[in-house]
Amino acid sequence: MHNNIMAAGSRDRPPMLATGRYAQWRSRFLRYIDTRPNGDALRKCILKGPYTPTIVTTPAVPATEDSPAVPEQTTVETVMNMTPENRAHFESEKEAIHLILTGIGDEIYSTVDACQTAQEMWEAIERLQQGESLNIQDVKTNLFWEFGQFTSHDGETIESYYTRFYKMMNEMIRNNLTVATMQVNVQFLQQLQPEWSRFVTIVKQQHKLDEVSYHKLFDILKQYQKEVNELRAERMAKNANPLALVATAQTLQDPYYQSSKSHKSYAPTSKASLPTRSHATTRYKGKEIAKPITPPSKSASEEDSDPEQA
Template identity: 30%
Template sequence: MGTVQETLAESTEGAPQFGPERPRVYSDLSPEEKDRYNADIRITNIFLQGLPKDIYTLINHYTDAKDIWDNVKMLLEGSELTKEDRELQLYDDFEHFRQHKRESIHDYYVWFAKFINDMRNIKMTISRMQLNSKFVNNLLPEWGRFVTAVKHNRGLRDSNYDQLYAYLKQHETHAKENK
């Protein structure tokens, strides 16, 4: 039988450990553990160097790459509740999307493209037809005859809003004359 200390030192994996665990020295690690440790250090450095300063200050105390990754992912993407709120907000914004008076077709297009990019970033899906329809049907009234031409000649099913913008942009001076 030995001392209590010897018995505790011989405990098997998964068994309860008593007292603080002694930090391991690099030279005591197995080759696999050294590889894991080195990879952890490299990926931690890559993560930390590539982060915006505000996020870095929130996670720089983590030492494990997995913990850093999980927290960065949560900070950048948000929790499931945050994602759901964001999706609801985007659907609401999509519903009320329209061109504003004195807004150029270019500004309207850029705003729409950013909006659609936000939707794609959280994996929202809206059909091409819906996107194109929303893009052309919410232009100001002076674009009416050009929208009609787009619908008849180009079709909303086969085009994308980038192509529709390019076509409409060519006719911006004529649309301004219709005000």
């Protein structure tokens, strides 16, 4: 598009200066000048300044028998006594000024128009564009920094995230900044909130990031917005009851609770180790058979105490 602007009407008028394209415009403008019939004279007006008439000195003529002596005379050079080359240079100044003013935009027109000669205009354009180039470089640096720092906000929808990312990328394109498709897609995906991680993995598995656009990735991810909202709600619900989390943490760290739990876990072992409670023996056909006995009742205790039963 910029090339079309600069080349528009190039047969009848000079190329137009586009923002951030001074180097290209300068080259194209001088090439256009060279195509004019008086191209050499125009170039001299633009690069070296207008032709300044000089003082012409007419040497003295000595007297002769037929004529008296003529003293040395000095006159200002005029179009009539200029050489053809100097006359072309002199007459091309107004045309050079017209061509320069025709090739620039309104944003710098008043500044350039205040200059007196084509050369002053040419140098003024260069100064203005060099300052603009510095500003453009600052803008590009800031845009690259913004691209590297871009991230989603907590609780932000995928539509809002995509819109902000889209505006940033458009601004980079407008300033002639190009980033590889792979790098753009990676930045778009990895800066989403943690709730999106599962779905980002799905996208990476199903698509080659160097072949699709981030617009396509957005169309895919927005289908999972409902699931992401549910995951986000669960996280917020957990964080909304901090007292329960503190109580759980204190329970796990309470030394009394730990010692009590430890005591209970070893109690059955110590009880089972008592030999009088574990087994009783009886004789049957000359062999001892171990059999478990039930806890003694009151009547059993009385029988054990009776000497006749023994």
